[in-house]
Amino acid sequence: MKLFRQDILSAQPARLYRAWMAEFKTPFFRSYLLNQPQLVAEVLKKRPDDFPKSDRIGEGLRPLLGNSxxxxxxxxxxxxxxxxxxAFxxxxxxxxxPAMWQAADAAVERLATQTGTPIEIEAETSHAAADVIFRTLFSIPIEHEIARAVFTEFRTYQRSQPILNLAAFVPLPRWMPRFFGKDTRASARIIRDLITQLCDQRQAEIAAGTAPDDLATKIMTTRDPQTGELFTTSEMVDQVAIFFLAGHETSASALAWALYLMARYPDWQDKVAEEAQALDSPDFAKVSKLKISRDVFRETLRLYPPVPMMVREATCPEAFRDRKIPKGAQMVLSPWHLHRHNRLWDDPDSFDPARFATENGKACMRDAYIPFSTGARVCTGAGFAMVEGVLLLSxxxxxxxxxxxxxxPVPVAHLTVRSRSGIHLMLTPR
Incomplete structure (x- = not known):
């Protein structure tokens, strides 16, 4: 339990990189890791309603994310x-x-003041990714007073919140109060109050007809096609919280690891840099031509998936690979293991962006590559993230x-896959 709360990855034995399925027992529940592609597809694609998202992972995130x-x-x-x-x-x-491009401009300008000296790149990618979110969602840069306050407070929240709450291990009835650290509750409350200010301001702008045509306006003015209802302010705050958490935290993780891999593999770095010379204006059509950068970013997501594990819950008894699975069992789908599985990928621990052009790579992309999940619950912002990551990297x-x-750097899993002691790089002008 201590290992899981500190870092999910440290608790995983090496044999899981060859297993099709594995069982983990506790006094309170059974957990099954599924690596066989057919089982992954069964849970995520074929029968998603029979395997809803488990409440166990969400227990520790509810102070911030509410009912997102x-x-x-x-x-x-x-x-x-x-x-x-x-909206996506x-x-x-x-x-x-264009808003992504402006954030990339700002990131490059900020990095230009730090060349020639070692920097902790995760802090910089967090800043850049947060800037993208605020510009695309609310049309404000991270230097905006409220945006800066949210970003600053979120770093406090990260330090105070373990990925798993006690209730992830010990099943508690719904009526029983959950226990969170004082700092966790305080940070979540501050962040949600700040987001509420942004949503209230945007609602007033929509009513006045002066709202910018950004993601927040699109979502807040979209009615449910079945009921005709809009999100309430409280519901919108929940959604903005997860947009910021998922859109900022995951993108920052992926970009930091991509830059680290480029430092490790200078030949690939030079290829990306050469290709990126075509980026001389905010022309969206040019993104599709960044094929090398896209494959580098894909390979980064394979080796360092920002969300290392997803947990679903069996709503009825099942039988997988001749194992009887009880109702309420936790079904773990792990991009971390699936993307490095010895029986699926050729040379799985090597960095090779060219693998996606091979027959093995194409097959694994279809069956064993889920950085954004897959099926009905595939990440809404997957396309957004691929454009953002490729642009910022290039x-x-x-x-x-x-x-x-x-x-x-040593990868550890907190809210996302980060480095235990940071990723330190030196930047020099080309």
Whole structure:
């Protein structure tokens, strides 16, 4: 339990990188890790309603995320997705791209003041990713007073909140109060109060006809096609909290590891930098031509998936691989293990962006690659994240050469996969 609360990855034995299925027993519940592609598809694609998201992971996040789309199930979740999904459709990515470009400009300018000296790159990618979220969601830069306050307080929340609450291990009845650290509750309350201010301001702008055409406006003015209802302010605060958590935290993790891998593999870094010279204007059409950067980012997501594990719950007894699975069992789908599985991927521990052009790579992309989950609950912002990650990686490497300094980073899982002691790089102008 101590290992799980400190870092999920440290508690995993090496044999899980070959197992199709494994069982983990506690006095309170059974947990099953599923690596066989057919079983992953059964849970995530074929029968998602029979395997809803487990409440155990969400127990520790509710002070911040409330009843957001990340934590809900059933009809509540389906209603939330009907309202949210239109904001992230393909055509909307073109509309949000200028804001992403502005955030990339700001990131490059900020990094230019820190060349020639070692920097902790995760702090910088967190800043850049948060800037993207605020610009695309509320049309404000991170320097905005409220945006800066949310970003600052979120770092306090990260330090105070373990990924698993006690209730993740010991089943508690719904009526029993959950226990969270004093700092966790205080930070969550501050963040939600700040987000409420942004939502109230936007609601007033929508009413006055002066709201910008950004993601917040799109979501707050989209009615559920079945009921005609809009999100209430409280519901919108829940959703903005998860947009910030998922959109900022996961993107920051992936970009930091991508830059580290580029420092480790300078030949690939040079290829990305050469390709990125074409980025001379905020032209959305040019993103599709960044094929090398896209494959590098894909390979980063394979080796260092920001969300290392997803947990579903069996709603009725099952039988997988001749094992009897009781109702209420936890079904663990682990990108961390699936993406490095010895029986699926060729040379799974090696960094090789070219693998996606091979037959093995193409097959594994279909069956064993789930950085954004898959099926009905695939991440709404998957397309957004791929554009953002590829753009930021390309823009940074267009202008800077990155070199690794200090000790090799050790991946650990907190809210996302981060480095235990940070990722330290040196940037020099190209």
């Amino acid at each position: 789309v990340f934590l809900t199930n059933g009809e509540t979740w389906k209603r939330q997705r009907r309202i949210i999904d239109p 459709e393909g055509g909307r990515l073109r509309d949000t791209y 823009r940074i490497l267009r202008d800077f050469k990155v070199t690794a300094v200090g000790a090799e």
